[in-house]
Amino acid sequence: MRRADRLFLLIHALRGRRSAITAQQLAQTLQVSLRTVYRDVADLQLSGVPIEGEAGVGYMLRKGADIPPLMFNEDELEALVVGTRFVRAFGGERLGRGATAALLKIEAVLPDALRERSRRTRIFAPQVAGRIENSGLIDALHAAIERRQVLRLDYRDGHGAVSAREVEPLALAFWGGTWTLGAWCRLRGDFRSFRPDRIAAHAPSGEIFADDPARNLDAYLRAVGTRSTG
Structure with missing residues (x-):
């Protein structure tokens, strides 16, 4: 966890409390050591955050101290x-x-x-085990897009036939039940939209592809409405 995030969460744990919270409770909440809690509290106090208390007793924000609210309706x-x-x-x-x-x-x-x-919001999106989002595949494809990694795919078509592809991944799109990976397919020499659930195997080739205006994300988005799936 980044230190800035940890300090923010520490303040959040103290916010609105009517009684002190011990350093041990803060350490458990933030999943850090007691030493880290003591150091972070001291740093925040030196920065002017009105935290009252001491080691062995507990900490709380001074009454009336708060963070300005965000202006959401x-x-x-x-x-x-x-x-x-x-x-x-x-x-x-x-x-x-x-x-x-x-x-x-x-x-x-x-x-x-x-x-x-x-x-009280009553619109939910249940997290269900066994979905492709929980397999690590979406994360791997997302990482390849960000790093401009050429991917080698074993890809199944609609009839189950597998072909080997080298692709330059450009974008992921979620269609409310199905994902597609937008990419430049080197085998076809054209843009293709691949379904991750049809990817039988994937691995980075070790090559980083360049941002070629003829086959980058902008070019893909212009072409995506007229191209078929892989």
Whole structure:
């Protein structure tokens, strides 16, 4: 966890409490050592954060101290909460963790009424075991896109026949039940949209591809409406 995130979460743990919380409880909440808690609290106090208390007794924010609330209305807040739930369910493990952390930070600076409203949202995206998003494949494809890694795929077509492909991955799209990987296919010499659930095997080739205007993301997006799947 980044130190900035840890300090933010420490303040969040202290926020709104009527009684002191011990360093041991903070260490368990943040999953860090007692020494780290003592150091972080001291650093925050030196930075002007009004934390009262001491080691062996406990800590709390001085009464009246708070973080300025974000200016969300109820519809905006609900959109953020629901969006976070969908990312956790369908965005892969890495983005799911990021969405959870982001929502925690947002809720940390909300007024009490809006924080309670966020918890009453009744639109859910259940996380179900066995879905492709939980297999690590979406995370691997996402990482390859960010790093511009050429991928070698064993890809099954609609009839189950497998072909070997080398692709330059450009984007992932979620269609409400099915993912597609937009890429430049070197075998076809053209753009293709591959379904991750038909990828039998994948591995980076070790090659990094260049941003060629003729076959980059912008070119793919212009062509995607007229091209067939792989």
